[in-house]
Amino acid sequence: MARPLRASRSPKGAPNVIIILLDDVGFGQTSTFGGLIPTPNLDKLAAQGLKYNRFHTTAICGPSRAALLTGRNHHTANSGFLMEWATGYENYSTMIPRTTATIGEVLRDNGYTSWWFGKNHNTPDWEQTVAGPFDRWPTGMGFDYFYGFNSGETHQYYPVLFENTTPVEPDKTPEQGYHFMTDMTNRAIARMKASKAVAPEKPFFMYFAPGAMHAPHHVTAEWRDKFKGKFDMGWDAYREQVYKRQLDMGVIPPGTKLTPRPDWVKPWDTLNADQKKVYTALMENYAGYFAFADHEIGRLQDAVKELPDADNTLIIYIVGDNGASAEGGPDGTLNEIKGLNGINSPLEDVLKNLDKLGGPASEPHYPVAWAWAGNTPFQWVKQVASHLGGSRNPMVVSWPARIKHDDKVRDAFVHLVDVVPTILEAAHIKMPKTVNGIAQKPLAGQSFLASFTDPKYKGRNEQYFEIFSNRSMYADGWKADAQHTLPWRQDLAPGNWDKDRWELYNLDEDFSEANDLAAKNPKKLAELQAKFDVAAKKFGVYPLDDRGAGRLSSPKPPVPGADPGGKHFVYAAGAIRIPEPAAPPMKNNTWTLNAKVKGEGAKTQGVIMAFGGVAAGITLYVKDGVPIFDYNYFDEHTVVKSSKPLPDGESTIQLDFDYAGGRGKGAKIALKVNGETVGTGSMEATVGGRFGIDTFGVGEDTGQPVTPAYKAPFKFNGDIQQVTVDIK
Structure with missing residues (x-):
């Protein structure tokens, strides 16, 4: 006799879970972590939860998101780099395999409803047509509902929107006040409230991933003008001020050194008036966009407080999928796509078009040096996975039912791959060996749930990093780094990996990677280099590929079912x-x-x-x-x-x-x-x-x-x- 079908139920006490993931944010930008951009709603969340100062990403968006959602290293999830730069090597194909099921699918199979709002940079763009296939769209990767955009970024006034797999258009024009950040927040709040009204005992998993703070930095003059003159001190003074605030707030440990200005950043006091005018305007625009994004996320946080089970809502707020972005080039730009094509915008072009800044006719991005300043106290920027400026991001966790606020910053070494195991432990769910009948690759991370109550929790012992041939190996407090490519030079592919200079840092004593010990301790450096090689072979990092614009313009797979040679x-x-x-x-x-x-x-x-x-x-x-x-x-x-x-x-x-x-x-x-x-x-x-x-x-x-x-x-x-x- 056939058994009746029964809806899956979640474990008793399983929390609602919200992951908030920002884009392109530096460690030293938010007020919550000592930065000079006010983020009062992030401050409020931290005041009721915990701050983490040693959380790590992959140093670029698509791979970071693959690691976050699957709990596996990004190469294991076939996301060694971005889909627009995909190659035929499996681990760089950007086609997330079914052997690495997402947290959305695992939770849905255990009684959750799951939603994805905002950015989706994990569906290959040759699979984004009406012809499908749709199994690597959010709704094919375990999410009941998707509202957002595919690819790495979208125009915030004219977004390329999809609801599930159907293209939709905004309900207003930019002139009528439309902005995607507000739109997606409205949608998220409405669905959350409706779900709890219908099924108050059913927990939800919400992945809330706005395009902010990725370029284009789109915001109205009303928000931008709040920061008029706030960055006239320039990037050198900005770093000094933020560094002091971080020390005073306990965001960074006593004795941390501020890493020096590199040769690819000009001293602020050597700039002319036009340069200062453009650079400050672009930074004011970014700050306005950030303040606006914080405001919208604050509306989401306020809506959570109105839920019947508000206290049993676990919010994991990851402040950036990588460090601050230097992709705006040396002078910044009002057309960042131009830079991604390997063409920098002359300062004169930006200066004469500043009246467009932040509006629908612009696609702005600030200069390299503001990204460097935004990553205070670290070296380097987004894409440079070798150094903490690319891969270390702030994180705030709140769960009123289980977490008591602690002013002491959690300093456990944590990585994106650790988020899935943490959520599963919080929900009393074991990672299944098979999903939809397909054997699963093991999770790479470990739960950091213990850190919610134990401030001495140390985190993971080892983690490799690699993006664009910038690579690093962390093991037991030590970190070896090899910087290879420049984020603002898509035309540069230096090769000669064997000639890269490796650096060595003791992070237990040197929070900011300021004291290179490679010459003093070659034995430890060789040990970490060997560990990187082992990890690279195990997780499919090789072959290294450092091409930027060349890989971007290289042939990609055709739409499945299309004629690859069609003319x-x-x-x-x-x-x-x-x-x-x-x-x-x-x-x-x-x-x-x-x-x-x-x-x-x-x-x-x-x-x-x-x-x-x-x-x-x-x-x-x-x-x-x-x-x-x-x-x-x-x-x-x-x-x-x-x-x-x-x-x-x-x-x-x-x-x-x-x-x-x-x-x-x-x-x-x-x-x-x-x-x-x-x-x-x-x-x-x-x-x-x-x-x-x-x-x-x-x-x-x-x-x-x-x-x-x-x-x-x-x-x-x-x-x-x-x-x-x-x-x-």
Whole structure:
């Protein structure tokens, strides 16, 4: 006789669990950890819980998130680096395997409901189309609900949004006050309240991962102006002030040294007036964005307090998935996608466009030196996994039912892989040997639940680090470091790993990695180098790959089921939100686009094809009946406009893009209507890497507009019968 189906129940007393994960935050930025950016809501959470000052990430976002969600090292979860830089090596494929099930899936199988809000940088972008597969989307990795964006970042005013696996659009425009941070917070609060109203005894797991503080740093002038003049002292004085605050607050132990300014940071007092104006404005903008993000997270925290089981809610607030980011380049930028393509923005370009700062027409990022200052007291920055400036982030934990506030900062050596075991122990759940019938790889971490009540808990004994060939090995208080690449030089791939200089630090005596002992203790250094080699072989770190822009622009897997050698692409209206690797390869190639449309002459309006967005992209659209092609090369627009409007009825619009060859080179452009050439143009350079954080679509420009000449989505008001793209 068949047994009746029964819904799984959670263990008695299992807590609600919320993981809050910020992006690109330095150890010395929040007021909670001695920084000069006020974060009052993080302060409040810390005042009822615990602060951790030796928590570690992988030094970059996608791998950090894979480690956090699976409890395995990022290479084991096939996430050795970011999906946009994926290679054919399994551990760098960014395709999280089913043998490393997420905490969302394990908890859901044990009576929890699970939700993912915000950033998802763990679904390969060639799997982000309507064709799927969807098993590596949040809803395929154990989460009941997803509301957010795929990829490393999104435009906060024009986000590329999905609800579960369905593309959705914001309900307001930027002019009406839309911002993604507010939107996702509203959604999270509403779902949390509704779930507890329907099933008050069912615990939830919420993964709350906003795009903040990753670039683009989007915030209104109202928030930015709160920080006017607050950073005029410059980055050198900022570090001195924060270092003193950290000592006074007990965030860092007595005797900690402030690491010196490196040669890649200019002394503040040597800068001219224009440099100071730009650099302070970009930092004020970042601080405003951070204050705004703290405000929104405060609303979430307040909503938790209204739950019937508020005290039994475990909040793990990880303040950054890596250290502060230096990807804005030496001068900062209003177009950070340009930097990711290996092109730095001249200071003059930023200065003359400061009126756009923080708004929808900008994609801002602050300069390298503010990232260095933000990581006080450590060396280096995001991506540099070799040093603590890249991999050490603050963490705050609150659980009123089990944690009594303690002013003593917890100094256990803890890593992202330790979070899953901690949650499972808190919920009285054992990690299953199989999930959905698939044998599971062992967890890499260990629970730090004991630290909730034991301030002497020491944490893990060993941990390796590797990102972009920047590598490190920690063992029993000692740490060996080899810095290899520069985060602001995507064009740099030095190779020669055997020539890297290794450093050695005793972290028990040297919290900030200020005293290199490599020359004094070569035996200990050799011991740690050997340990790194063992870990690298065990967890699949090799082969090392230090390519930046080169790997970014290298071929990626095709959409599953697509022809990998295809050169003929056919679309109908409504084909939207196609990510860059899944779209026609219209960069570094000659191509022809043909659109068969039906309109009403001068009344015809709207987008035929759009690819990319504010940072860079291409669009073919019709305005007042006139076909127009616009190539946005990092805010430099090459426009080819038809000399005559479309006739009534059916027309064929053709765009010939005759590329010069190579990478990022120029092109000649010809626009034709019904076989007649109606406009020509030329370009000296084109985008060689990626258009950025928006997608390809036909019939409308979803997300950010490629050009300010229209308001997105500027949907085509006629009939698009077919759009074809032929790669030559």
